[in-house]
Amino acid sequence: MTIRFTEDHEWISVDGDVATVGITTFAQSQLGDVVFVEVPEAGRALTKGKDAAVVESVKAASEVFAPVDGTVVEGNQAVVDEPALVNSDPQGAGWFFKMTLANPAQLDGLMDQAAYDAFVEGQH
Amino acid sequence: MSSETDSPLLLTPLNALHRELGAKMVPFAGYDMPVQYPLGVLKEHLHTREQVGLFDVSHMGQVILRGDGVVDALEKLVPGELKALKEGRIRYSFFTNDQGGILDDLMIANRGDHLFLVVNAACKGPDIAHLVAGLPGVEVEYLGDDRGLLALQGPVAATVLARFLPEVATMPFMSMVSASLKGIPVTIARSGYTGEDGYEIGIDADRTEDVARLLLAEPEVAAIGLGARDSLRLEAGLCLYGHDIDTTTTPVEAGLTWAISKRRREEGGYPGDAIVRRQLAEGAARYRVGIQPEGRAPAREHTEIQDASGQTVGEVTSGGFGPSANAPVAMGYVTAANAAVGTPLSLIVRGKALPAKVASLPFVPQRYYRG
Numbered sequence: 194m195t196i197r198f199t200e201d202h203e204w205i206s207v208d209g210d211v212a213t214v215g216i217t218t219f220a221q222s223q224l225g226d227v228v229f230v231e232v233p234e235a236g237r238a239l240t241k242g243k244d245a246a247v248v249e250s251v252k253a254a255s256e257v258f259a260p261v262d263g264t265v266v267e268g269n270q271a272v273v274d275e276p277a278l279v280n281s282d283p284q285g286a287g288w289f290f291k292m293t294l295a296n297p298a299q300l301d302g303l304m305d306q307a308a309y310d311a312f313v314e315g316q317h
Numbered sequence: 318m319s320s321e322t323d324s325p326l327l328l329t330p331l332n333a334l335h336r337e338l339g340a341k342m343v344p345f346a347g348y349d350m351p352v353q354y355p356l357g358v359l360k361e362h363l364h365t366r367e368q369v370g371l372f373d374v375s376h377m378g379q380v381i382l383r384g385d386g387v388v389d390a391l392e393k394l395v396p397g398e399l400k401a402l403k404e405g406r407i408r409y410s411f412f413t414n415d416q417g418g419i420l421d422d423l424m425i426a427n428r429g430d431h432l433f434l435v436v437n438a439a440c441k442g443p444d445i446a447h448l449v450a451g452l453p454g455v456e457v458e459y460l461g462d463d464r465g466l467l468a469l470q471g472p473v474a475a476t477v478l479a480r481f482l483p484e485v486a487t488m489p490f491m492s493m494v495s496a497s498l499k500g501i502p503v504t505i506a507r508s509g510y511t512g513e514d515g516y517e518i519g520i521d522a523d524r525t526e527d528v529a530r531l532l533l534a535e536p537e538v539a540a541i542g543l544g545a546r547d548s549l550r551l552e553a554g555l556c557l558y559g560h561d562i563d564t565t566t567t568p569v570e571a572g573l574t575w576a577i578s579k580r581r582r583e584e585g586g587y588p589g590d591a592i593v594r595r596q597l598a599e600g601a602a603r604y605r606v607g608i609q610p611e612g613r614a615p616a617r618e619h620t621e622i623q624d625a626s627g628q629t630v631g632e633v634t635s636g637g638f639g640p641s642a643n644a645p646v647a648m649g650y651v652t653a654a655n656a657a658v659g660t661p662l663s664l665i666v667r668g669k670a671l672p673a674k675v676a677s678l679p680f681v682p683q684r685y686y687r688g
Contacts, residue, residue, distance in 0.1 A: 225544070226359035228638040229613050229645070247667065249615055251358040251638050252544050 196262065197300050197307050198309035204284055205260040207300065214260060215288040216248060216279065219313045224250040227279040232268030239263055239292060241299055246289045248279060260303060262295040329375035330465040335387065339346070339665045346438035348376040350587050351542040352445045358544035362640040365511055365549055366681070369471035370541035373533050378441030379464050379519060380434040380448065384455040391425070394451045396568065396587045398578035407491040407508055409576050411568060412447060417589030418564035420447065422556065426493045433441035433493070433504070435466070435517070437558045453605055465525025470515035470549075472684060473537045478505075478516055480535070485516065490685045501528055511546070512553025512683045552639045552646060554607060554678030557576065560618060561605060561634045561648055569596035570650065572605045572678075603631060603654040608647040609676035614666055615645040616673070621665040622651055633664065642680045651675070 196206045202220035206213045221227065231247040238261060239245050239259035246257035246268075268290045272278050279287040294300070318334035326349040335342060340351030351373065353361060379571040382391065388399045397410030404427050412420035426433040436444045441459070448457045469478060479486040481498050485505055488494065493506040504519035520528050532538050546558065556562045562571045567589070574582075574597065581587070585594060608619055620633040636647030645652060647664075655662065657675045 225353060226357050228359070228640075229615055231614065247614075249638070251362070251548055252352075253642065254615065254617060 195300065197305060199258065199260050199303055200312065201258050203257060203260050205300070205303065207291035207294070207297075210293060211266055212261070212263070212294055213288045213290050213291050214245070214257075216257060217285055217309070217313075218283050221280050221283040221287070221317075224248065224255060224263070226251055226277040230272045230279060230289070231275045232270075232273060233265045235265050235267055237265045239265060248276075248289075251292075257289055259292070259294075261297075261299040263292040264295070266291040266293060327376070327462065329373055329462075331373045331375065331520040333527055334526050334529060335373065335540075338602065340392060340540070340542060343543070346376055348438060348624060351540070352375060353542040353544045354540050356539060358542070358548065361541045361545035361639050362548050363450050363541065364539045365471045365513060365541055365545060366512075366641050368471070368537040368539070369473045369477050369515075369535075370511070370545070371529060371538050372468040372470065372541050372546055373465075373529070374468050374517070374530060375377065375462075375465040375522075375525065376438040377435040377463075377466055378434075378438060378444060379460040379466060380436065380441075380445065381458040381460065382432040382434065382448070382452065382455055383430070383458070384452075385469075387452070387455050388427075390452045391432060392446065392457050393587060394579075395423075395425070395547055396577045396581050396590070396593065397425060397429075398581055399432075401578070402622070404408055404429045404507065405492050406489075407493055411562070411573065411576070413568070413587055413589045413593070415588050417567040417569075417592035418421065419562045419566055419568065420444070420564060421437060422558055422562060424506075426506065428493065439559060447514040463522050465517045465520045465522050467520065467525065467529060467532070468509050468511075468515060469532060469538070470509045470513045470541075471537075472514060474513070474515040475686065477532065477535045477537055479646065481531070485559075487688070488686070490514075490687065498528060499531060503528065507686060510553075510555055511549040512555065512679055512681060514684055514686045547635075548637060548640060548658040551635050551648065552641055552680045553683055554648070554680065555647075556605070557635055566605070566650070567593060567596060568605055569593055570601045579688065600653055603650045603652050605634070605648060605650055606656050606658075607678040607680060608633065608636070608649055608662065608664070609680075610645045610647065610664060611672040611674070613645065614671055616647045616666055616671070617663040620647070620649075622649055623661075623663040623665060624655055626660055627663070627670075631660070639680055645678075646680045648678070
């Protein structure tokens with residue numbers, strides 16, 4: 194299983210043909226208490242860097258972008274029903290959607306854990 | 318909410334304390350202010366509704382007006398009933414312009430030998446210029462950054478403050494006194510902007526942190542940032558200047574006519590009085606209303622509002638998630654035909670029309686002290 198990160202603080206974890214996408218621990222800490230989540234429906238085509246989901250804290254709305262091109266397999270109803278999961282377990286139960294990969298080579302352009310950690314360090 | 322400028326940010330007397338408490342600081346109205354503490358906006362909001370929150374509102378402008386005829390003079394700038402304002406009492410009012418628009422909203426206290434005003438941080442420069450120009454012969458003293466202001470808000474606020482000053486427990490809502498808190502001279506007003514009972518405490522800048530630490534040492538008190546201040550006032554149906562009211566909105570449109578007495582409605586004598594009087598008689602074209610989205614998606618400021626037929630009828634001016642309402646809440650302006658409570662509306666959020674309806678304000682009951 195491979196995990197990669199975007200500069201917009203999404204994570205994508207690839208297991209075989211399907212990848213799971215969410216926002217990082219750092220991203221949820223910056224957002225604060227998440228009160229609303231909108232996830233894409235199965236079958237929707239996603240384009241790398243374009244809107245895929247929505248996450249809102251008390252104060253602000255943010256877009257979650259597709260880390261790579263592909264098609265939605267499943268949106269996570271659990272985070273829609275309980276948005277606080279994004280705060281309590283952002284890189285586990287707080288995932289947003291699962292997708293297939295149209296172009297797995299796009300993963301090579303994303304950061305690995307070490308690169309992302311350094312990137313976050315530079316945000317302070 | 319924030320206004321970014323190139324000039325260095327101003328600091329309130331509590332800046333070091335905010336940092337010590339782990340606040341996330343943001344620029345707001347030219348000041349470096351705490352938007353939230355480690356507790357987070359949601360819990361800070363709920364804590365204030367259940368116990369007591371301490372807010373640093375030292376960025377707001379505190380102004381003293383002195384001179385013969387100061388009451389008559391100020392009535393020429395605001396539609397508030399000041400002649401009947403008794404010593405020790407406070408009134409909410411607003412500066413209007415010649416079109417009946419609102420230049421700022423403010424609190425005015427009759428302190429016997431002077432009037433004491435609290436104006437919005439973002440407006441205080443223009444407000445002071447407006448006062449100086451509009452009140453010839455009146456001494457306008459801006460207390461500036463020599464004076465701090467704390468708000469202690471919540472259902473347990475009276476219990477907490479009465480431990481230091483027993484007499485504050487029975488102070489009437491919208492009254493103001495001078496007092497000595499552990500030897501520190503303070504002014505205490507029973508007022509606030511959260512919809513809860515509470516106080517606003519004025520202190521010399523060099524003693525403001527001492528008072529803040531005394532209050533924060535009480536077990537029920539938590540430091541609360543601007544994020545929760547905004548969600549608290551929104552649930553309470555209170556206007557935020559520059560968002561829900563501004564120079565293009567009149568007091569009639571904004572639903573603030575309760576702050577204009579019968580005498581002032583009849584006599585006028587403030588900027589824009591003819592327009593306000595006409596709107597009072599004939600109605601305005603649009604009104605500020607509460608808006609309750611039916612789903613869970615918040616509708617933020619500037620969200621387009623449509624009627625059932627898809628016609629644009631207004632715009633959201635404040636919107637977000639109400640932690641106590643446990644639902645999205647919003648305020649905005651809609652055409653008069655759509656302003657009745659219960660009117661179905663659509664909110665255009667990310668291109669989708671989400672169902673909502675006009676709701677009565679406030680979203681949570683106001684719990685001011687009524688004796």
